[in-house]
Amino acid sequence: MNHMKKNILFDGLRSVARIGETAFVAARAGIKYATEKPSNAKLMRETFESLGSTYIKLGQFIASTPSLFPREYVEEFQGCLDQTPTLPFSYIQEVLAEEFEGRDLNQIFASIDETPLASASIAQVHAARLTTGEDVVIKVQKPGVETILYTDLNVVHWATKMLEKAIPKVKFASLSEIVEEIKIRMVREVDFIEEAQNLDDFVEYLKITNNQAATAPKVYHQFSTRRILTMERLYGVSLTDFDIVKKFAKDPSQVLITAMNTWFGSLMLCKSFHADLHAGNLMLLEDGRIGFIDFGIVGQLNPQVWTACLAFMDALQKTDYTAMAENMLKMGMTKTQIDTQVLAQDLERLFSGVLLADPQEILASKPSDLNDIMLDMVAVGERHGIKFPRDFALLFKQMLYFDRFMRVLAPYTDIYADQRLKMVQTIEPQSLLKH
Structure with a gap:
């Protein structure tokens, strides 16, 4: 009980500190606007990036929702990258100890690399090895992320309500509905159990379609919680370096077509589709398969x-x-x-x-x-x-990512006219019976 009271007290203090920090950054932006007169969209993007995780996610939401926001903002926020400073390993250990309370970490992990493989606004990723010998990656939610997320979203919600009262015309844009939509999505992103289900769903889709050219990490559910996701480690290279891809694949354009066919198939046959397949989340494995990783952001499309x-x-x-x-x-x-x-x-x-x-x-x-x-x-x-539909923009954003891959892997090929590309896929009834 004392542990719980201490957590509630910490969360409360964190909320108060966060509101103070938000007010300070907003005031600094006001001074910058008065003195330097940057464009509204640029100032807003810079302010959002200063405010960190929640606002970076809000920026990405603006960038991928052209049906709701003015063009200049959509274009400015295209550059809103989710890269944040790494946290010391001691913080990561703290979260692991909290989540696996009552279990001996040394009986789960033989070793954990202290230097992270990646760090984003919500989580940090570390390589590790299980005591049973498998190489894994652990995605660990940063401490206080959920409290900050809820505090930020409540501040944004309150601000939109005030704005709607002050300028009744704004009601037409149903701002508070948009914030509600963002809230649902972001709360889902801090629940790694949901991400594990997205991964399981994709792996099942690969099985049903007998797709052996692509893969996604296996989830170790017994070592995963809402704030920790333990997955098989895939070894490979990014698809953005033609020379490196050429070492692993005879025909780089075939690599891209396999990745696109797999993704297009998931639009029709999965519960959700991977909505964030940028260069960091798509890799060519050493055995020539395409690895799909990080299923934190997914879309759903009829x-x-x-x-x-x-x-x-x-x-x-x-x-x-x-x-x-x-x-x-x-x-x-x-x-x-x-x-x-x-x-x-x-x-x-x-x-x-x-x-x-x-x-x-x-x-x-x-x-x-x-x-x-x-x-x-x-x-x-x-x-x-x-x-x-809201996810129509996520779909289009992914097409833009593929466009970038094409420029690297198939600069002289019209991929969309290529006979190997299958943009619509269906399952043979017999393959469904097998599973």
Whole structure:
């Protein structure tokens, strides 16, 4: 009981300290605005980065939700990277001792590397070895993250309520609903049991589809809790260095196609899809398989929405604006009756300037161009009362990541025209029976 009281007291003090810190950083930003006059979006990004974990996540949410935030903010927050200073190992030991209370750590881990493999706003990752001999990585939640998260989100929630009272027009943007949405997502991200389930789900999907070209770490559930995730350690290299990839694979473009096919399949066949497959989370293993790691951020997409996305891209290549409008309706949610012909005309106005002579060029554009196209498309949809699913933006963000991989691994290939790429996948009924 004393231990519990002490924790509650610590959490309370942490909350008070956090509110003070937030007020100080906000005041400093106010002074900077008055003296240097930076753009609002830039100042907001810098302030969010100073405030750490919760606000960095909020920044990433803004960057991946163009249907809710102004374009300049979406673009500015693209650079909001989740890199934070590493914590001393003594803090990590403290969390391990708390989570495995009553168990002897020496009977679980033969050794733990004190130098972290990675450090982000919510957790730090350390390499370790189990007493049974397996190499693992331990993802350990940083101390106080949950308290800071709840304190920050309550401050943000209170601020949005005040803003809605002060400026009634803001109500239309349903700011407090957005904060509620962020709260749900971020609370899920600090629950490693949920991340372990995402991993299990993906591994099961690989089994069902008999996909032996990709893998994800096995979870050691008996050594995992809400704040600690113990997983098999995969050894490999990042997909962003062509020369290194070439050492492990004869055809780097095949590596990318395997990764994309695996991911596209998960859109149709998994409960959720990996929504953060940047260079750090996709690796080429020494045995040539593709390793998918870090399932903290996932999205959920109705398979029909993905089918409509593909049909939309197909119609775009054929410059069939009516089919584009019809599929745009299938991708989004609408409360009102929509005239597809008027929407088709709007799309034609939007894309005729972009496409000019060759619609194929759209898929070979730079990531920033693709982002612009998506923002324009969402804006056109909004004008017609089409509300895109929240995870539509996560889907598009992932397409931008793939675009970056393409520039490294297949710079002279039109991957989307490649016969090896399978953007829609289904399971053979007999393979389902086996499992």
